[in-house]
Amino acid sequence: MPSFFDAPISAAYTLVSSLASLVEPLTGPYAAAVAIVLCTVAVRLLLLPLSLAALRGERSRTTLLPQIRDLSAKHKDDPERLRREIAELQQSSGTTVQAGCLPMLAQLPFFWLLYTVFSTAIVAGQANQLLAGTVLGAGLGLHWPLIAATPAYVVLAVLLAVVAYFSSRRQVRQLDESAPALSRRLARILPYGTLVTAAFIPLAAGLYLLTTTTWTLLERTVLQR
Template identity: 25%
Template sequence: MDTIAGLFSFITTPVSWIIVQFHTLYGAIFGADSGWAWGLSIVSLVVLIRICLIPLFVKQIKATRGMQALQPKMKAIQERYKNDKQRQSEEMMKLYKETGTNPLSSCLPILAQSPFFFALYHVLAAIANGKEIGYIDGPLLASARQAHIFGAPLAAKFTDSAEKVASLNASITDVRVVTAIMIILMSLSQFYTQRQLMQKNVDLSVKTPFMQQQKMLMYIFPVIFAVMGINFPVGVLVYWLTTNLWTMGQQMYVINQNPTPGSKAQDQYLTRLLKHVGSHGDVKGRSKKKIVAAIVAKGPDRNDNERKFIAALTKQGLAAQADGSVVKSVEATADADAASGGAAKRQQPKRQSKSQRHTPSKPSPKK
């Protein structure tokens, strides 16, 4: 780990400078030597990095949508070469190349923030060894070494010896309890993030190598973090737990507001949207109109969720427009009646009694 962190040493100076700036702010509130001042400085570093990565996250979402658009073609390749796995893989790679999509696009945010992660590790390792690094020198180094979070020094690790922990004015029990809890939370948040992606925001109608890869990562990543976590300083655990929580919240927002077509999340979203239309009589909000417009533009290529949504609108006598709005439609009402078997029945003549049928009707008076 130290060797990997050393490869990113070029970024330790700017990372240390950012931490020092945040520490100056929080130190004025909690005290310069407070663990909260240093801990919140690391949390703020995460927030700053993730805000800067939002454009990359948007690009990731678009790439994922591009993968979803290829699902029919991928399914066709699977069926055509179901007995030739090698040819199937070759055709899949050819399709990715032709359309400019990348099945590994979901890893981009992790790759982009990895230099900051290892730079922070390098900074905290230097603090633990009492070495000045970047902008953390002199009094700041001494302050950082004494900063504790719930009794555990920022620079301490689960694997540290009792003597090393004692040099940081802490007990080995406190360090191991705090790090163990943070490692468990870090692994659970990673697992939940990947699980909600697989269960709610993936089109399960088509099984692809990409989906199988994501399913494997759902179980592999938490195990990797749990194993590696025992070698992370408490400050790095704070960083990684914060970024996991950010990712989880960010993903929950995307799933609820812009779900993947064909997914369970889309079905739930369109159900909520239908209730929204029923309450307001139209689609309110730019994002909602954008989604309805996209469904209208698909025409016959709509998935089951989208067809069900359009059919439900039709039953209510409504029609979705190309701009995403919804209007009353007489034709839609007629179609709904026909579809539900509720077409207006012809009025049947009133049934006459037997005596009425045998009684001759009176002739109409002559004019």
């Protein structure tokens, strides 16, 4: 790994380790896991302005749907003209499709750092003490194949599935009646991608994934009332 990644990885390790040491008197062997949850919540709080901007964008796009349908009918035989017209409409209204993706994209560096910290035995020239953290007897650096030896990943998978179920229902309900069948299928299926992702990442990153998807579901449920 390039050396310029050492500083952010070391900083992430120090932050999680410090939080784990702080909560260890109350949480015992779960200190590192609790620190991960706290870090995730802190990240989501920092990204709240982006989430609010994404929500405003979704509301704006909803109000534009009748005009977009009219444009689609008017330029159905000219896809390039339709694309330009929709882009101009969105620009004039101050909303873009990309705005809804900002919270997710902004989280990627944090997710990568957490994944790297719990996939590395040596950090800043020292043994990675965070790897000693456990959840239900499973080390935070372990991957899915050890599911037979611990219930940790079973619990993680069940919780991710529950969050994905409610996220899927919410996304389908928000679709316009004119939405194509493919869009409905994707809205119903995509939230379950977290289960697939969890199969290839350390348990620590799975905890991040569970915490952030739960936050997203609750955030949208509260803010869209």
